[in-house]
Structures are given as C-alpha cells and as structure tokens.
Amino acid sequence: MSTPTQAPASVVSVGASMFADAVAAQAVPVSSVDWRPPMPGTEDHLATVLADPRRRDANARALSAVLDVQATLVDVAPASELLGLEKGQFLHAGPPIAWERASGPLRGALMGGAALEGLVDDPEDAVALFEAGSSVSLDPCHHHASVGPMAGVVTPSMWMFVLEDPATGRRTHCTLNEGLGKVLRYGAYSPEVLTRLRWMGDVLGPLLQGAVRAVRDSDTGPVDVTGILTQTLQMGDEAHNRNRAGTLMLLRDLAPAMVSSGADAAHVAEALRFVGSNDHFFLNLAMPACKLALDSARDIPGSTMVVAMARNGTDFGIQVSGTGDAWFTGPAQLADGLFLGDFGPDDANPDIGDSAITETAGIGGFAMATAPAIVRFVGGSVPDALATTRRMHEITLGENPRWSVPVLEFQGTPTGIDVTRVCRTGILPQINTGMAGRVAGVGQVGAGLVTPPAEIFPAALAALAQEAAAATAG
Template sequence: MPPVVLPAEVAVVNVGLPMFADAVREQGTPVEQVDWRIPAAGDPAAVRALTRLYAADGVDGANAEVVRRLDTGQPQLVGVATAEDVVPGFGGRALLHSGPSLPFGEHCDPLRRSMQAAVVAEGWAADVAQARELLERGAVALDAANHHDTVVPMATALGPSQPVLVVENRDGGTRAFSGINQGPGEVPWFGRDTDAAIARLRLLVDVVGPAVGAILEDTGPLDVLAVAAQGISMGDDLHMRTQAATNLLTRTWLPQIAALPDGRRRPFADYLAGNHLFFLNVAMAAAKSLQLWAEQVPGSSIVTTMSRNGTTFGIKLAGDPGWHLTEAPPVGEALYYSGYGPEDSARDIGDSAVLELTGMGGPAAGGSAAVAAFLGGTMADAARATEGFRAICAGTSSRFTLPAMEFAGTPLGVDVRRVVELGITPKVTTGILHAGAGTGQVGAGVAEAPLACFTEALLALADRVG
C-alpha cells in the first residue's frame, strides 16, 4: 500500500463552535465558519416573515437607497434658535422628552426630575414641588422629541424657551434639532432637579445659546460629520466619548470665542472647557437629519428610529411611522463610580441611539480605546462589538473609518431582518443614571437592545409587503 501523503496546505470549513475556527485562524490557515444556528431561534412566524421579506421585490432596493442617504447626506449646523420658534408643532406650556411618549407618572425618576427642573426654568412654577404638581395633573403637555424632528440625550426634557441646534441636510431637504448639551455634573439631563441644575438651563438660554449662535453667524455652516469623522479616527465613538470631536470644534471656533462680548466670553469658555460631551448633541441632530431623509423611503427593512425613555424602548422602520415598543433594558457591561452598582442603575434612556443607526456609537467601538474598557478591556473586544453590528447592517460607511481595524468603514443601516434572523441586537454605548435618588450619573456601560420590538417590526413589515 502506498504511503499516505498529507497535503502541504489545507483550508477548513468549521460547522459548530466558533472556538475551533478561531484556533485554526490563529495558526494562519484559511477557515470558513458556518453559522449552524436555526434562523430566528426557530420561531415559525418570524421564519415565515423572513422568507417573505428576503424573497420580496423591492426591499433590497429600498434598503440600498436608505443606506445611500445615510452615507452621502451632508448635515450642516447652520444656527441656534429658540425651540418654540423653529421646532415643528412645539410651543406653549409643553415639554419634549427623550424616548417614546408616556404620561408623567409612567416616566422613570430621572426623567421626571428633569421635567420638574425644566418647568421651573421656564417660569411656570416657583419651585420643584409646584412643578411636580403641575406635571402630575397634566397642566404641562408632554411629547416625544422624535415626534418633532428633534432628539435629546439621556433624561433631557426640553422647554420651549431653550436654545436648540439647527441642522440642515440640504441634499434631502430635511432639518433636525437638538438642545445644547448641558455638560457634566449637577444637570437635569442626568436626572437632577436642584437649584444648580435649574441654573444650568438658564445658562444655556442666557450665555451658551447666544454664544454659539454668534459664532455660527461669523463662521457660516459647520460640516458636522466631517468633524465627526476626524473624531472617530482619533478614538471617539461619538456616543460615549466625544472628546476629540469637541476639542476639534473648540479649536475651529477659537477666534470667534475670543471675539465674544466680555459678558459672555468667560462664562462660555468655562462652560465649554468643562464639557467634553458638547459635540454629542451636534452629532445627534446631524444623524436625525439623515434619518428623516432615510425614513421617506417606503418598503425598507432598515431601522430609522431607536429611542428609549428609561421605561420603554422603541424602534421605527423607514417608511413606517408606527412605534414598536418593549420594556427598556438595563445597562450591562458597566463600570460604576465608587459606591454604586447595578442595584442603583436606572434603565437605558435617551434618543442618542440615533447615532448607532448612522455609523457612530457602537459601530465605531472598534476604534475607541475608551469604549473598549466597557467591552472586556481590549481592542479585540471593541472590534467584536463593531463586527456584531456588521452582521446586522446592510451597508458600510464611506466617511467613518477605523484605523485600528485596517481603516474599515463602520457598519451602517441596521436591517431588522438580520437582527431577527441572527438574534443579534444593537449594543448602545451609554451613561448610567441613578434609578431613584436624584444623584445623577453613577457609571457608564453598554445596553443591549431588546429583541421583542425588532421581531414585532419584522412581522408588521412582512404583513405590509405581503
């Protein structure tokens, strides 16, 4: 019998545990990992919906158009205005809040406190106790900011006298808004309703809004995502960490800051120097302007709204105005300030997940050492978070690239079909607020979006397509 001659080179197909494929890959050998899992965990209704949607005419074409709009639109920060003057359908004795809409009593404690601070700052109540009484009896109208082309982070409650950033996406003819970031510390968006928190809202009206408005009058429009792209290449994810983008913007505006009137220059400089998250709201408004353009495309399976209020978590698909809701998840993979832990944590909150739908936040985790600390501690852990998004996204960003991952573009356009088929939901990098003591931020971490609302959205889309 002739001797058996082993091949000099092999290529491997692995069916089963991924660790075997990882071991082969680490030895420099080509390997293809076969996903052996049953689609949608074998749920018959979801499998039928997936079969219909993958075979349906038009869905893939609609998705390609949504991704094109998300990738090519160029949002410009054009100015600052008083909210009631520019936000559609907003004014009078009303507040806009993060997440899907709810009555006051069903909101989480941090958001109720933020609303109370906003009511006092608006001059509708003399103190927090009187503000709570007005809110409890419905004397102040409440609505989701998303219903008014607006996005606000964490537990923000936006009053009509507050200044808002105005961002225009001229390619799509859309305009979106966000309040100006309140900064760290004793602030309402962290669930505080103290005198200092109310004073911060007044500072935005008296100093910060006018200062930013004057700067933009001198400089002209700002290409928001050009700054964001630089920030991501410097280690920002543009959600949990926006330090690089904020610093770039501060440098860009430095001559105009120096030229501000004496009464505003120092207070604005103090505010900006202590606020590494200033660019967060700018990026959110830019992302919302792109989502407003993308959601005009009918018949798409791409998620164009993803938002939470600390009580409920909701998504919308392009071309569909209806919410798909479930309970807001806890924030896991968390690091807490000393003396705090999971038992103190409020549930996931804020409109800032709009960033994850636009190639920022979680999709950019693979380039951020700061975010890696919350995902296991290594850049490989951060890269896996980005690849998790890649598995559920329909496209890739051409403007946001990750040097740590061979300059790969960030994943773009969360496809509800892939989410349900694979059982992989978006992971949102976020801060953590205290659940009930009104002490503000107690940590940061990663919230994993709940699957139920994606499944509901998938079934509804299959019915419409069918």
C-alpha cells in the same frame, strides 16, 4: 490493503467553535462561519420579507440616502422659536410615554423643566402638575425633528442647535449639552442645575447664536458637522460617549467668532471655559447629525432599515423605514458597566435617551474599534471594542466610507441596521451609554454597554411582512 487517510487542505466550520478549535489544533487551516439559527418564531415572516421584490432596491435607496447627507450647523435659537413649543409643552427622549409610566430620571428632568419655565417655584411641586395633566403635554423629541440625550427633556426656553442638509434643506435640532454628573438630562433638578440652565439660556445660547451665524455667513460657510465627525473618528472619538476631539474641533471653528463678537469679555471667557471643559459638548451635534442622515431614509416602502433607536427609561423603541412612524417597543434594559463613587447596579435606571441615534447611524457603539480608550469609561476591553465593530457589520446593510476605522484598515463603520439580519442572526445592536440614577434628582451614576430588548425586532419584522404581503396582494 488500506489507503492512508489524507488530511484535508482546509476545513470550513459552521456554527459552534468547538469543532473548528479541534481541527485547528491539528494544524489544519479552518475557515469559521458564524452561523446562528434565526430568532424563534421569525421563520415565516423572514421568508415573506426576504421574498419581497422591493426589498433590495429599497434598502439600497435607504442606505444611499443616509450616506449622501451632509450636516451643517446653521443656527442656535430657543425651542419656542424653532419648534413652536409653548408654555406647558415638553418634549422627551424615546417613544411616547405618559407621566404615570415615566422613569425616575425622566420625571426628575420634567420637574426641573417645569421650574425652569416658571410653571412651579419648587420642582417638587411639579409632581401634582404632571399628575393632573391638564396644563402640560408630553411628546417625543423624534416627532419634532429633534433628539435629546438621556431624559431628553426640551422646554420652550431651552436653546437648541439647528443642523441642515444643504442639498435638501431638511433640518434637525438638539439642546445644548450641560456636562456630566448632576445635570437635568440625568434627572437632577437641584438649584445649581437650574442656575446652570438659566446661564445657558441667558449667556451661552446667545453667544453661540452669534458665532454660528457669523461663521455660516462667512466665506468659509457653516460648520461642517459631518466633516468634523469624519476627523474625530480618526482621532479616538466614537462620537457617543467619547467626544473630546469633536468638542475641541468645534471650539476651533467657533471661538474666533465668539471672541470678535463684541460681547462682554467675561461672558466669552466663561463660555469658552465651559465648552472646553465639557468633553461631551459635541455629542449634542453628533446626535442631530445622525438623525438628519437617518430621516432621509424614512418612509421607503419595502425597506427593512432601522431609522431610529430610542429609550425613555421605561421602553426601548425602534422605527423602521418601511413601516412609517410606528414604534416597536419593549422594556428598556439595564446597562452593564462602570459606576461612579459608591453607586452600584441597584442605583441605576434602565437605559434612557435618544443618543442611540448615533449607533443607528453607524458610530457610537458600532465604532468602538476607533476609540479603544472608551472601554475605560463604559467597561469591557480593547479586544471587545474591536470585536464589537466587526460583529455589527453582520447586521448592517453596508458601511460608511466617510467614517472609517484606522485599526481595521480604514474600513467604513457598519451602517444601516437591517431588521432581517438581526432576526436571522440573533445579533443585537451594541450601544454604549451613560447611566442615570433610578431615583429622580440623583443624576448620573455610571456608564456602560447595553442592547435593545430582542423582541422588538421580530415585532418589526412581522409588520414588514404584513406590509409586504399587502403590497403583493395589491
């Protein structure tokens, strides 16, 4: 006599969703586990790194250091004063690169920068200057405690924000934001681009310097950029491609000091109008705030946490806490997104800029759930934005309680990209980004979503394994 088969109370499904969907269709509760095989060829290195007795404590220290940093705005001044840049020295976004391999937008920004500094009269004449290379030098922003959006070019006369962690005195820097469209950071160098940059150096920079210093030295103390980020994430920004709330809150803090500075009223009005109409102005504070936090986690032996993701338009590179200043690079990818006007995929350059430091710190693409309106700028859908933030929790060491996502019950943003988790799951960090035209001088052509080249994470894992083996042998 046969016994009737009893339906299970619940089922756990691992991997492919087909089985889970079939069971759910029969009204049986299913718990799905999104298991994936590790990236090919990483098994041995994963075993070595995961067995490293230093790893757990090192990663806990790295994450704690990041979460403890407070970024405050303490000054605005020219790069020549802050970084010691001299005529002919240029900084750029991403890992190191020479002119010969530079992308169109990076070349365009360097050409415009050369004209801005008076090295050439016509930006087109700068090509020969950089080809010769004897009187100019290129170096990554990251090597100078700085970050630069898109091409990221910094020249000696450009004014920069200075952010400081009051507990440690550590500082980071970033140039002032030019706005969108035909701007230097997207590789444009037309006369109006250079005119705007000269105005920023002659008028905007000094006005901001006076206001920032006045607020810094007041009873209220310096502008708390970390605190503004906390509030903007509650107001619909994700602080990479949407900075509307952050820009307006910065204006709230600085405008009274600008108005009462005694500066020419027309200049003050022009500066306020420029910042207020540039929704991306706060990005250039969010980026160094994120770098300030992540730099605190550098050089912790055994830590597998990513401390920088950056692109120069040719290469995409990452740096990891436990491997020092080494860059692990692969080819920059084309973003998938929305285009301006008649531009299309053939017009776009591969991904470029230091702004992925926001995702590295847990905002930007990692916080898309807090800014569903961002999908109208970079593509995708609102459910995609929610799913992205949830998915990024699978490759991070923890979450940031300061930066929470209201729609996800105020869960903290996923923070601390872990090389081992990326290699174990195959899930790549999600970045939302602007797109520059591939031809020098074009400017912005769109915005979209992109991920790093997969191979850079196994490369970093191999270096971590080698370091772990050496530490054990020693």
